[in-house]
Amino acid sequence: MDHSICVWNVWSRDHKKACVFNYHNAGVKDVKWSQQGLFLLSCGYDCSSRLIDIEKGLEAQVFKEDQVVHEYRRGLGPILDVEFTTDAKQFISSCDESKGNISENSIIVWDVLRQVPLSNQMRSIKAHMFLFRFMWKRILVHALESTLLIHILSLSQMENYIAIFSSKPPFKLDKYRRYESHSVSGFPIKCNFNLDGEKIASGSSDGCIYFYNSKSSELVKKMKAYEQACMDVAFHPVMPNVIASCSWNGDVSVFE
Template identity: 30%
Template sequence: MDGRKQIFSSKNEFRISTLKFHPTESNIFICGGFSPEVKSWDIRTSKVLRVYKAAVQQTLDMLFLPEGKEFVTSTDAVSRDSADRTIIAWDFQSAAKISNQIFHERYTCPSLTLHPKESMFVAQTNGNYMALFSAQRPYRINKKKRYEGHKVEGFAVGCEFSPDGTLLVTGSSDGKVFFYNYHTARIIRTLSAHKEACVSAIFHPVLPSLLATCDWAGEVKIWQ
């Protein structure tokens, strides 16, 4: 990073656990964490653009939907009267809450990922399965398709699509990596990657034959 200069610096009043850049506005990002609020920032001015408020204690992950006009957040809300706030859809420009009637099961969703070609997104759940949703209003869940076989068990296990969208990959609390066929939701193969919980598995953005994995203990591996 020699020769690079810092272009943004700011102090946030809550601990940040997730940050995402806007897909079309390169100078804007959103951040969330241990707070009821999600904030959007402008790098050019180092100022907060908008604040998105929900009756939750923590934002676990965030995901911009196609074109960046809307985004969804996953939260820590799991009690009987708050299960309808587990996943919330927001209007980016107005900061209005579009819907909190998206996911009604009492599981938190530690990670979200968008399909690269279709208007769909997936939520990893602590129910040991991944749920499929439409990325268009009203963001309906696909009740006929569920990706299950791996284990989450309270870990912040990530999931991701392959660049061509045919595979869905996820880590597992038993250290394995699971590869699912996106269309059939069937397990294609598993990889015994780590001794500790595998919390992330991601494809290389240019070389899809390469896969990076990491575990809870900090071990990182690259697979071909």
């Protein structure tokens, strides 16, 4: 929340912090690498997104509220996550509340070009909403497996689990696979696929990293990483045996 973006050299013992960028005027909410690893796209609480050229160390572009190209409206509450499908023709949004029917608006597939929701495709997801009041905290689409991974957090704390849906219409829920054992306890815990989609890793409020077999939903491994909550886990894009994780107290770790 100090307005900065840090890039780390995980293989260096002496110079772990490679560079720091201070372009935001408020706390930074999220950061994404470009596919080639040459740019960073960040968003912050100053209501701006910033594209940063890593090699030059310069801010390439700034995107602010008055530069919006398209706006998608449906009376939604705070947006928790957004993810494009593999063909980029649709994207999925999730929120923790809405002004209307929660089951209709908590998670929506949108048509990018027409700017309309394809909510009639989401019956299997909507059906879930009547069981408990859920937050759909994390949405991931895996290209190879054609699956949609959704981290479901119950506001009643009765259930916290990861569900699998098809990433293609009609976006059916896989009723036979549910990934559970990790805990959330009110933290914005995130999860991730590995490269081939065979494994799923999730953080947990108990400071552990949980590894699941994506096919069987079996818990394969539980690894203690922190004393405080483990917030997120990411697999290395090239080396399958390397993961990075971060904790609630600000620690970032790399494991082999």
